[in-house]
């Protein structure tokens with residue numbers, strides 16, 4: 373029997389992916405040139421689908437890279453001369469900060485308790501880029517959108533980058549109030565890993581051009597200018613992950629056909645089922661106390677030590693794979709992905725299996 377994956381990435385594939393893979397093979401998508409008409413058509417349609425699905429403004433650019441981590445690096449290189457500011461509430465926001473430091477920037481960190489409330493970010497006067505992680509996959513914390521928008525309103529001249537790797541396309545973001553948004557596809561999109569997407573505002577693009585013209589190092593093949601040159605021709609700089617691009621085109625179309633509003637509502641409904649369940653079930657504790665800061669797409673719960681063998685047994689018997697805590701929390705927490713690939717029925721099955729035990 374096939375397993376159901378509640379891991380927060382890679383995760384359960386979206387239900388239509390196997391069929392799209394078969395079609396890709398049948399139509400020789402994986403052997404054809406990436407400089408030809410068919411590939412251009414796929415990329416053009418993909419760009420259109422993403423614009424429609426996520427409501428990306430016309431003057432924002434869409435670039436393809438290899439991962440969320442690469443998107444962090446490309447963002448820092450192209451938008452920061454010297455100073456970046458980071459709100460750190462877990463391992464992924466910390467990585468963003470570390471990458472900025474590794475690139476030789478003066479990266480200021482505002483660290484907040486994973487399981488606490490958020491202070492308004494204190495920016496240094498000379499900060500060029502604010503870096504946020506909308507959905508902190510390591511802890512199950514999610515920044516309220518109003519918090520993100522207020523930051524931009526209070527700092528209109530500072531570029532704002534938002535990591536939405538584990539919340540897009542669930543999150544309904546107003547792109548006009550942010551400058552860089554990036555995600556990879558192995559989480560909420562339910563695809564194989566190996567593709568990242570960066571969405572870039574006109575101001576962020578202008579900043580990158582300014583840095584390049586003034587001899588700052590914005591990278592070579594993945595400078596915004598270089599990425600734009602290819603994107604305008606519906607090409608990519610390198611031989612890309614053609615399969616993932618093809619699949620992303622197909623599933624974005626599937627999401628549009630299903631209705632993005634419906635998919636987002638279903639995500640909230642499933643999150644409610646999970647949070648309600650863990651609030652009542654002994655042996656578990658939801659990690660993020662404050663309801664406003666709880667993730668809708670990655671639910672993190674503390675597990676009492678004596679229950680682990682029971683949980684492993686439940687997974688084995690029912691062909692379930694549930695995510696473990698991140699880093700130091702590996703043996704202390706479960707992380708449950710609630711992505712578009714997971715149906716209400718999947719989530720109800722999961723809670724029913726966890727419920728039958730007497731912890």
Ligand SMILES: *Cc1c(COP(=O)(O)O)cnc(C)c1O
Nearest residue numbers: 439440441464507509537538556
């Ligand atoms: C998974 C994840 C990343 C890293 O993405 P990769 O595609 O694995 O490089 C970055 N940020 C967040 C919030 C993530 O969940």
